Amino acid sequence: MEFSHKPVMLYECLEGLNINPEGIYLDGTAGGAGHSSEIAKRLTTGRLISLDRDPDAVAVATERLKDYNATVVNCNYSEMDMALSDLGIDKVNGILMDLGVSSYQLDNAARGFSYHYDAALDMRMSKTGLSAKDVVNEYSYADLSKIIFEYGEEKFARNIANNIVKAREKYTIETTLELAEIIRNSVPQKFRREKNPCKKTFQAIRMEVNGELTHLSEGLDKAFDALEIGGRLCVITFHSLEDRLV
Numbered sequence: 001m002e003f004s005h006k007p008v009m010l011y012e013c014l015e016g017l018n019i020n021p022e023g024i025y026l027d028g029t030a031g032g033a034g035h036s037s038e039i040a041k042r043l044t045t046g047r048l049i050s051l052d053r054d055p056d057a058v059a060v061a062t063e064r065l066k067d068y069n070a071t072v073v074n075c076n077y078s079e080m081d082m083a084l085s086d087l088g089i090d091k092v093n094g095i096l097m098d099l100g101v102s103s104y105q106l107d108n109a110a111r112g113f114s115y116h117y118d119a120a121l122d123m124r125m126s127k128t129g130l131s132a133k134d135v136v137n138e139y140s141y142a143d144l145s146k147i148i149f150e151y152g153e154e155k156f157a158r159n160i161a162n163n164i165v166k167a168r169e170k171y172t173i174e175t176t177l178e179l180a181e182i183i184r185n186s187v188p189q190k191f192r193r194e195k196n197p198c199k200k201t202f203q204a205i206r207m208e209v210n211g212e213l214t215h216l217s218e219g220l221d222k223a224f225d226a227l228e229i230g231g232r233l234c235v236i237t238f239h240s241l242e243d244r245l246v
Contacts, residue, residue, distance in 0.1 A: 112131075
């Protein structure tokens with residue numbers, strides 16, 4: 001599957017960064033190199049550092065940025081201080097952080113992020129560590145309920161968590177559609193008709209698997225530390241939990 005990702009709010013970000021052609025810039029989420037490519041095109045003697053925790057994104061971005069003065073690093077933006085230090089860079093002129101999950105990750109059924117496809121429960125952006133299957137099958141009722149309520153802002157969190165626990169007493173919950181079916185059966189019919197009831201719970205589990213809010217909090221602190229005086233930070237958020245932190 002081709003790694004395609006249309007960069008969100010591209011020109012707003014470029015305007016916000018106020019790019020100096022001789023400056024050093026950091027893109028915290030390389031993805032398909034959409035934002036990164038446009039930043040790199042505007043540099044002359046400047047340099048771009050592009051980070052991503054997803055090895056698929058790193059491979060694609062490395063290829064797409066090969067003709068620019070750009071370096072792609074496989075790490076989370078919360079580790080930008082170490083990435084910059086390893087490259088001998090003290091400060092940068094601008095940083096972009098595009099949060100959340102990419103369209104490639106959602107559309108690639110094998111990655112297990114989407115409730116539209118039947119796939120193994122995974123949701124790991126880095127392809128390593130704790131998976132969605134681990135969370136769903138091993139977390140306690142209390143922890144599941146808390147995560148779904150806080151990260152998904154789901155008012156039926158307790159009922160969903162309770163039904164997950166009941167289901168896994170009978171079988172191991174292995175796939176996205178197995179989880180989606182449990183969620184649908186936990187939500188009143190009225191709400192099932194209005195919109196897909198799986199969205200909030202899938203978001204919550206994904207955020208837990210990838211430690212998204214922890215990484216964001218750390219990344220914001222490190223971004224300010226890494227910026228030159230007068231430097232710019234642009235952050236694209238997609239839901240209220242990210243909004244509040246930023």
